[in-house]
Amino acid sequence: MIDGTGDAGLGSDSTGTDGAFPDILTFVEDELSFATSHYNDSYLDRRVSSRMRRTQCETYEAYFKKLRTNPDEQEALLEALSINVTGFFRNPDVWSGIRTILRRLSENTGTVRIWSAACADGREPYSLSMLAHDDPKIDESSVTVLGTDISTPALETARKGVYEESRTVDLDEQLTFLDDYHRYVDVDDRTFRISDEIKQNVRFRRHDLINDDPKSGFDLVVCRNLFIYIDNAYKESMLKTIARSLRSDGYLVIGKAETIPPTLKSAFTVCEARLRIYQRDGKVDHAGWPDHHSNP
Numbered sequence: 159m160i161d162g163t164g165d166a167g168l169g170s171d172s173t174g175t176d177g178a179f180p181d182i183l184t185f186v187e188d189e190l191s192f193a194t195s196h197y198n199d200s201y202l203d204r205r206v207s208s209r210m211r212r213t214q215c216e217t218y219e220a221y222f223k224k225l226r227t228n229p230d231e232q233e234a235l236l237e238a239l240s241i242n243v244t245g246f247f248r249n250p251d252v253w254s255g256i257r258t259i260l261r262r263l264s265e266n267t268g269t270v271r272i273w274s275a276a277c278a279d280g281r282e283p284y285s286l287s288m289l290a291h292d293d294p295k296i297d298e299s300s301v302t303v304l305g306t307d308i309s310t311p312a313l314e315t316a317r318k319g320v321y322e323e324s325r326t327v328d329l330d331e332q333l334t335f336l337d338d339y340h341r342y343v344d345v346d347d348r349t350f351r352i353s354d355e356i357k358q359n360v361r362f363r364r365h366d367l368i369n370d371d372p373k374s375g376f377d378l379v380v381c382r383n384l385f386i387y388i389d390n391a392y393k394e395s396m397l398k399t400i401a402r403s404l405r406s407d408g409y410l411v412i413g414k415a416e417t418i419p420p421t422l423k424s425a426f427t428v429c430e431a432r433l434r435i436y437q438r439d440g441k442v443d444h445a446g447w448p449d450h451h452s453n454p
């Protein structure tokens with residue numbers, strides 16, 4: 159079932175699917191309390207297949223047997239299913255677009271309220287705060303950033319604001335979006351510590367974009383690189399939560415590989431299509447939308 163690209167062929171009998179894939183998902187949902195139903199099948203299949211390769215299981219059935227009886231493998235699969243890849247100033251061209259928005263908001267608004275939704279370990283909200291401090295056209299004292307995520311361990315790292323460089327993670331390169339990031343980050347060998355000055359504009363809270371209530375009054379919501387993993391029906395409910403949380407004409411930035419579903423296109427106008435920057439259309443009344451808790 160595992161093809162040359164390393165991806166398993168879900169449901170493709172020609173590649174030997176043995177029908178145990180849905181059983182694996184039910185087990186993960188019921189016994190390991192991970193909401194597989196929120197994620198799209200191809201994402202789940204890739205993660206399960208990757209564990210199958212690591213454990214030399216040739217069929218879903220063989221892997222299911224291992225998973226049921228092996229607590230270490232249960233933990234490893236949960237770890238593989240957590241999507242926590244992030245970075246400082248990820249996709250630098252998008253950050254140039256964010257800079258333009260922050261300048262505009264800083265000029266026109268007394269306070270600039272930003273929500274970094276699904277912020278993982280905090281590098282995205284800290285990038286927002288660093289950008290506000292670094293750009294002379296942005297008044298950093300007016301900027302507040304709320305970072306939220308569903309993952310409590312990710313938020314613990316975020317609150318500490320301490321990151322370790324590794325063989326695969328080049329923090330120095332990520333931070334070179336700024337001319338001199340050393341003003342905002344103390345570097346000691348391979349440890350990168352966010353300064354108190356940058357931290358003071360940023361708060362962290364746990365928030366589940368599928369099940370928790372919308373927020374309100376944000377000037378900018380940055381929610382990137384989550385929707386690609388999410389089942390379409392839930393993606394729509396997440397975007398409704400976000401739209402409700404934005405003030406009229408507030409900005410939304412999503413991931414470069416992500417799109418707004420056709421049913422929600424009327425709620426946003428496009429600012430920069432290539433950078434996936436939108437503005438909440440104040441004319442659209444969301445009162446008629448179904449309650450955000452009425453998920454499929």
Ligand SMILES: C[S@@+](CC[C@H](N)C(=O)[O-])C[C@H]1O[C@@H](n2cnc3c(N)ncnc32)[C@H](O)[C@@H]1O
Nearest residue numbers: 241243244245276278308309366367368382383
């Ligand atoms: C790939 S990271 C994206 C991090 C950051 N936005 C970026 O682009 O670098 C996706 C994050 O979404 C979080 N997440 C997954 N499901 C979520 C949900 N229902 N509500 C809020 N966050 C969620 C994960 O814990 C993870 O930290």
